[in-house]
Structures are given as structure tokens and as C-alpha cells.
Amino acid sequence: MALPAVAFFGIFALIPLIGVVVISFMEWNVLGSPKWVGLTNWEAVLFDRPFTWTALGLTVTFVIGSYLFQAPVALLLGVFMAGQQRYRALLAVLYFLPLLFSSVAVGLTFQSLFSPNYGLSAALPFEWLPNDWLANSDLVMWVMIFVVGWCFVPFHGLLYQAGVRQIPQSMYEAATIDGAGRLRQFFSITLPQLRYTIITSSTLMLVGSLTYFDLIYVLTGGQPADAVRILPLDMYVTGFASYNLGYASVIAVILVAIGLTLSLLLNVLSGSSKMDSDKAGA
Amino acid sequence: MRKATRMAAAGLGVTSLMAISACGGGGDNGGGGGDADANAWILTGGGWPAIEEDFNRWNESNEDAQIDVEGIENDSYKGQIRTAVGSGEAPTLIMSWTGGALLEYAEQDAIVDLTGETGDLEERVFDSVWQNGQVDGSTYAVPMNDVQPVVMYYNQEVFDEAGVEIPETWEDVEAAIDTFNENDVAPFSLAGGSVWPALMWLQYLTDRHGGEEVFQAVVEGEEDAWDNESILFALETMQDLGENGGFIDSYNSVTADQNEDAQLLADGQAAMLLQGSWVYATINNDFPEFADSGNFGFTSFPTLEDGAGDPSNIVGNPANFWSVSADASEEEQQIATDYISENLYNEETVTAMLEAGSLPPLNDIEEEIAATEDADFLEFSSQLVGDANHFQLSWDQAVAPEVAQPLTDNLSGILRGEMTPQEFVDAMNAL
Numbered sequence: 001m002a003l004p005a006v007a008f009f010g011i012f013a014l015i016p017l018i019g020v021v022v023i024s025f026m027e028w029n030v031l032g033s034p035k036w037v038g039l040t041n042w043e044a045v046l047f048d049r050p051f052t053w054t055a056l057g058l059t060v061t062f063v064i065g066s067y068l069f070q071a072p073v074a075l076l077l078g079v080f081m082a083g084q085q086r087y088r089a090l091l092a093v094l095y096f097l098p099l100l101f102s103s104v105a106v107g108l109t110f111q112s113l114f115s116p117n118y119g120l121s122a123a124l125p126f127e128w129l130p131n132d133w134l135a136n137s138d139l140v141m142w143v144m145i146f147v148v149g150w151c152f153v154p155f156h157g158l159l160y161q162a163g164v165r166q167i168p169q170s171m172y173e174a175a176t177i178d179g180a181g182r183l184r185q186f187f188s189i190t191l192p193q194l195r196y197t198i199i200t201s202s203t204l205m206l207v208g209s210l211t212y213f214d215l216i217y218v219l220t221g222g223q224p225a226d227a228v229r230i231l232p233l234d235m236y237v238t239g240f241a242s243y244n245l246g247y248a249s250v251i252a253v254i255l256v257a258i259g260l261t262l263s264l265l266l267n268v269l270s271g272s273s274k275m276d277s278d279k280a281g282a
Numbered sequence: 283m284r285k286a287t288r289m290a291a292a293g294l295g296v297t298s299l300m301a302i303s304a305c306g307g308g309g310d311n312g313g314g315g316g317d318a319d320a321n322a323w324i325l326t327g328g329g330w331p332a333i334e335e336d337f338n339r340w341n342e343s344n345e346d347a348q349i350d351v352e353g354i355e356n357d358s359y360k361g362q363i364r365t366a367v368g369s370g371e372a373p374t375l376i377m378s379w380t381g382g383a384l385l386e387y388a389e390q391d392a393i394v395d396l397t398g399e400t401g402d403l404e405e406r407v408f409d410s411v412w413q414n415g416q417v418d419g420s421t422y423a424v425p426m427n428d429v430q431p432v433v434m435y436y437n438q439e440v441f442d443e444a445g446v447e448i449p450e451t452w453e454d455v456e457a458a459i460d461t462f463n464e465n466d467v468a469p470f471s472l473a474g475g476s477v478w479p480a481l482m483w484l485q486y487l488t489d490r491h492g493g494e495e496v497f498q499a500v501v502e503g504e505e506d507a508w509d510n511e512s513i514l515f516a517l518e519t520m521q522d523l524g525e526n527g528g529f530i531d532s533y534n535s536v537t538a539d540q541n542e543d544a545q546l547l548a549d550g551q552a553a554m555l556l557q558g559s560w561v562y563a564t565i566n567n568d569f570p571e572f573a574d575s576g577n578f579g580f581t582s583f584p585t586l587e588d589g590a591g592d593p594s595n596i597v598g599n600p601a602n603f604w605s606v607s608a609d610a611s612e613e614e615q616q617i618a619t620d621y622i623s624e625n626l627y628n629e630e631t632v633t634a635m636l637e638a639g640s641l642p643p644l645n646d647i648e649e650e651i652a653a654t655e656d657a658d659f660l661e662f663s664s665q666l667v668g669d670a671n672h673f674q675l676s677w678d679q680a681v682a683p684e685v686a687q688p689l690t691d692n693l694s695g696i697l698r699g700e701m702t703p704q705e706f707v708d709a710m711n712a713l
Contacts, residue, residue, distance in 0.1 A: 031386055135535045
């Protein structure tokens with residue numbers, strides 16, 4: 001039964017990955033034949049190319065920033081959605097809309113909204129609003145974290161909603177009898193019970209933003225380079241705009257290494273490698 | 283054997299990187315194939331339907347010389363064609379913008395020498411356009427669609443309100459900038475966020491100041507060619523325009539993707555816009571009120587007093603060009619050369635192009651142009667191209683592909699004022 005899964009993983013994940021590792025030791029501009037150059041690409045990308053470290057720094061900012069923005073908002077949204085308030089169903093539909101949009105459409109829409117001449121700035125009478133939101137090197141990273149967060153919060157909200165719904169109602173009833181308030185219930189029951197959902201969602205958020213690409217590319221085209229060009233974007237530009245497949249593959253391998261380390265680390269730290277159910281009665 | 287290895291490597295590399303960046307491009311990469319039919323890849327949108335129609339007519343009247351046509355979206359085309367040429371699986375007819383890519387194809391012997399196989403095209407096509415398909419004196423590519431010079435568009439109403447004449451020299455421009463600023467109107471709209479429209483400024487200013495030799499030295503790989511007083515002059519002038527109210531205030535946020543730069547001109551927020559000839563159609567389609575108001579005008583880039591460049595020189599995209607793949611079978615190559623020599627710019631296709639507002643780079647179609655709806659603009663462009671001593675291909679196409687991206691990145695640094703002109707030329711020389 002495992003065979004199809006293994007074959008699928010092999011063809012679509014493992015073989016391309018090996019291909020990238022091999023090309024990272026080659027000089028190749030797509031035209032002409034690839035040439036073995038040993039460790040030259042690696043040395044060049046790691047030591048003679050300051051931009052690799054700039055891009056890595058930007059990636060770290062983007063990953064941490066995205067996490068700090070998405071995690072709390074998604075958690076609160078999920079908890080709220082799991083409740084029984086009036087209009088909840090209607091609001092839930094609205095909140096989840098961003099999930100349905102293609103990232104290119106989202107990108108173009110936000111591009112129009114952020115335009116200082118025709119977007120929100122022109123429509124609303126706030127003086128602080130007209131700004132080079134997508135062009136100012138100091139601002140653009142935060143704008144990206146916001147827009148990407150806007151797209152992904154609904155998905156993680158959905159995860160948390162499902163998580164909260166699984167918590168047995170009896171635990172809240174017992175806590176109410178013991179006199180625990182809503183805040184106390186949230187921290188003592190909801191949060192601990194959501195432990196595995198938090199781990200899953202955090203892994204997806206961190207590894208997802210580590211390899212994130214499309215919205216940033218559509219919104220900024222990768223400019224200004226030293227303000228938004230995170231590693232995945234740097235990889236794309238190096239590989240498919242400058243046709244330096246060797247360097248791009250090195251960057252790809254670095255990304256894979258960081259991503260794998262990160263998710264393994266999360267697994268170990270959270271103890272979920274020995275994950276077992278802690279649901280009452282299970 | 284070598285071909286097979288290259289193909290495997292190409293497929294592997296590209297799919298790998300695409301998988302990791304989670305962006306898969308659709309469409310099959312089926313190249314040459316085994317059958318006798320020749321094939322060609324064209325783009326979609328713009329004036330390309332006229333080219334597809336042309337192929338359809340060819341196929342109808344040449345049953346034993348069929349050409350399969352596939353339309354590919356612009357952004358993915360460059361990557362796909364490169365992979366295909368690199369793996370020896372290119373379509374029979376290879377479309378390019380000439381420049382650095384064409385040079386590489388010729389050096390790799392990926393395309394065949396077409397000298398003497400192009401029928402009467404050489405006499406019909408404007409010389410400034412034809413030159414772009416030459417490599418070392420041989421013809422490796424021939425133009426196949428419309429010529430796209432970069433011109434200066436203006437809004438007459440804005441000029442009238444400020445009491446300014448359309449500038450003909452750079453001195454006029456400087457005086458006009460002051461007057462427009464006093465009237466709280468931006469002299470120039472510029473899509474700096476997209477960067478490439480700013481390249482047009484860099485190209486024109488460099489050419490007017492030092493002539494086409496300046497950039498030719500860069501293309502030929504002369505040492506320190508970027509560190510040239512004309513390029514430095516152009517960069518300094520652009521930064522000056524950015525800082526002192528020449529370009530519209532928020533120019534770094536304006537993008538060309540959604541034609542915001544043209545909208546600023548149409549709205550009267552800016553007096554002028556330096557853009558490619560395709561913007562003429564954009565303005566007619568998207569801002570018909572402005573287009574029909576009688577205020578929509580166009581002229582050539584101003585001349586520079588004491589500039590060494592020929593004032594008739596223009597920049598832009600001379601056209602898209604066809605080359606014939608060296609990896610195609612002899613039979614396929616024959617079909618492709620026949621198509622080029624017998625069929626390119628035939629009467630029906632030229633009429634279709636003109637009706638769509640595109641200008642074929644031909645010197646024998648004056649009457650046809652005069653009969654079109656857009657005669658004003660087409661006659662103006664045709665004269666501009668016909669009189670041009672030199673037609674500078676966009677620098678990002680002219681340089682080797684690996685230089686194009688740093689050129690864009692550094693120009694973006696200039697626009698943001700984060701890089702000085704000297705730092706720009708030093709960075710470009712270091713590549």
C-alpha cells in the first residue's frame with residue numbers, strides 16, 4: 001500500500017532534489033552543456049557573494065515577522081470561530097475568503113490599493129497614508145509580512161477552529177463549576193489542549209514563509225533587492241533571470257537544509273516525535 | 283548522446299528549481315518532435331493574433347510545408363525557449379528580441395546563417411531594424427512583427443494651462459520643468475516601480491550625450507566601458523529629475539503593469555510620458571476620453587545641445603525576430619526558410635498589423651499607412667524609424683542575459699537614490 005506514496009515522493013520530491021544537489025556542483029547557463037566545477041559555486045555563493053547573507057537576513061526577518069503576526073491572529077480567529085456567537089457562520093465565510101483567491105489576483109489588488117496616486121491613499125483623507133508602501137526600503141518588508149499574513153491567517157484559523165472544536169465540552173463545564181473565568185479557561189484548557197495544532201500550524205507557517213515566493217514577486221518584482229529579495233526569490237532571480245543555475249541550485253540546497261532543520265527541530269523540541277493523544281478518555 | 287544528457291539535465295534542473303519555488307509553469311515542452319512538420323512558438327496577446335493568422339493562411343496554402351504554432355505567455359517564454367534551445371529541442375523557428383540572447387545562440391551554433399536566404403526582405407525592412415539581426419556581418423535573424431520605438435507622449439491640455447510649448451531641446455525641458463512645478467503639475471510620469479521604463483531614460487540620455495558608440499563598447503565587452511562620461515551624465519540627470527521635481531513625486535511606486543504611468547498622463551497629473559509605442563494602443567483602449575479629446579500628442583525625445591549623439595537616433599524594441607534552429611532536420615529548416623523568404627510581411631498580414639495599430643518596419647508601405655485609422659501615429663513612428671541613424675535595442679535585451687538582472691537592480695538603486703552614478707558604473711564594470 002505504501003508503494004504509490006513512495007513512488008510519488010521519489011519522483012516528485014527526491015529525484016528533483018538530487019538533481020538540484022548535482023547541479024549545485026556544475027556551471028550551467030541553460031544553453032550549452034553543464035560543466036563540473038566542484039565546490040566553486042558553493043564557495044562563491046557562501047563567501048564571495050555578500051548578497052546571499054543579505055537575503056538570508058531578510059528571510060529570517062520575514063519568517064519571524066510572519067510568524068509573530070500570523071500565529072496570534074490565527075489562534076484568536078480560530079477560537080472565536082469555534083464558538084457559537086450570532087453571525088458567526090457569516091463572519092467565518094468572510095474571514096475565509098482570502099483562502100479562495102489566487103495569489104496573483106491578491107497581488108495585483110494590493111498593488112492597486114497601495115498606489116499613492118489611485119489607491120487607498122487617494123480615497124481616504126489620512127495624511128500618513130500616501131506613502132511609497134511598496135517602494136520604500138524601510139517599509140516594504142513589513143507590508144509584505146502583512147499581505148502574506150492576510151492570505152494565510154484564514155487557513156491557520158481553520159486549523160485552530162477544528163482544534164478547538166475537538167476539546168471536550170466537559171472540561172469547560174468542570175472549569176466553570178470550579179469558578180474559572182473565560183481568560184483562565186483559555187490559558188488553562190484551550191491553549192494546552194491545542195498543543196499539537198499549534199505545533200502543526202507553526203511548522204507550516206515557519207517552513208511556508210521560509211519558501212514563500214509568489215505574492216512578494218507579484219507585488220514588488222523583487223525590488224528593492226536588498227529590502228525584499230528573500231532566499232526563494234533570490235534563487236528564482238539567479239536561476240531564471242540571470243540563468244546561473246549553479247548558484248541558484250546552491251541557494252536551493254541551502255533552503256532545503258534550513259527548512260528540514262527547522263521542521264526537525266520543531267518536532268524534537270515540542271516532543272511531538274512521541275506524539276500521543278491527550279484527549280480525555282482517548 | 284550528448285544531446286540526451288543535456289536534455290535530461292535541463293529537464294531535471296528546471297523541474298527541480300520549479301518544485302522548490304513551488305511555481306510550476308503549465309504547458310508541455312514538446313519541441314522539435316519526430317514528424318516532418320516545422321514548428322514555431324509565438325507569444326499571446328498584443329499583436330500576436332495577427333502572426334497566428336498569418337501561419338494559418340500559410341498552412342492552408344502549403345499542405346506539404348505545415349508549421350505548427352503554439353502560443354506561449356510572455357513571461358514564461360524566455361525561460362522555456364532557453365531550456366528548449368539548450369537541450370537541442372528548440373522549435374524550428376526561434377523567436378527572439380535579438381541582442382545578447384541572439385549572440386549566444388549564434389555562438390553555440392544553435393541557429394543557422396540565413397544570409398542570402400531571406401528573399402527581398404533586406405531591401406524592404408528599415409536598415410536600423412535589419413541591423414539587429416546581424417552577427418559578425420551575417421544574417422542570423424529577421425524581423426517578423428511590428429517595430430516599437432520609444433516616444434514622448436504628452437497631454438496638450440496640461441501644456442496649454444501652464445503656457446508651455448512642447449520641448450524640442452533639453453534646455454526647453456529644463457525650463458518646462460520649472461514652469462510645471464510652479465503650476466503644481468508633474469512634468470514627467472514614470473513607472474519607476476517597474477524599473478524598465480527608467481531604462482528608456484538612461485538609454486536616450488546616454489545616446490544623446492555620447493552617441494551609440496558608448497553602449498556599443500559595453501556590448502563588445504570593452505574594459506570599464508560602463509565608466510563613461512555619457513552614462514554618468516545620464517544617471518546624474520535622472521537622479522536630478524527624481525530629486526528636483528522632474529519625475530512625478532511617487533515615481534518609485536508607479537508601475538507599468540497596470541498602466542498607471544499612462545493613466546497619470548491621461549488624468550493630467552503629468553504633462554509627459556516616455557514610453558514604448560505600444561502605449562499608444564493602451565491609451566486608446568483604456569483611456570478613450572483622453573485619446574479622443576485632441577489633447578493626446580506624441581513627439582520624439584528632445585535633442586541635447588552639444589550632445590555628440592545623432593538626434594535622429596531612437597531606442598526601443600526594433601521588433602521580434604525569427605531565427606532557424608540548427609537542431610531541426612533539413613526538411614524542417616527548408617520549410618522555415620521558405621516561410622521567411624516567401625511569406626513574411628505579405629500584403630494580407632501587413633494590412634492586419636496596420637489595422638491593429640502595429641507598424642511593420644517596412645519602407646514600402648506608405649500608402650497602406652495613410653489609409654489606416656491611426657495614420658497620424660503610424661506615420662510619425664514610421665518616419666522616426668525610417669530616419670533613424672541607429673535604433674538602440676533595449677539595454678536589458680542587448681546585454682548578456684546574466685547582466686540584465688544586475689542592470690535592473692542597480693538602476694532601481696539609482697531611482698531610489700540609494701546608489702550614486704559612480705557606484706552604479708563601478709558595480710556594472712565589476713560584473
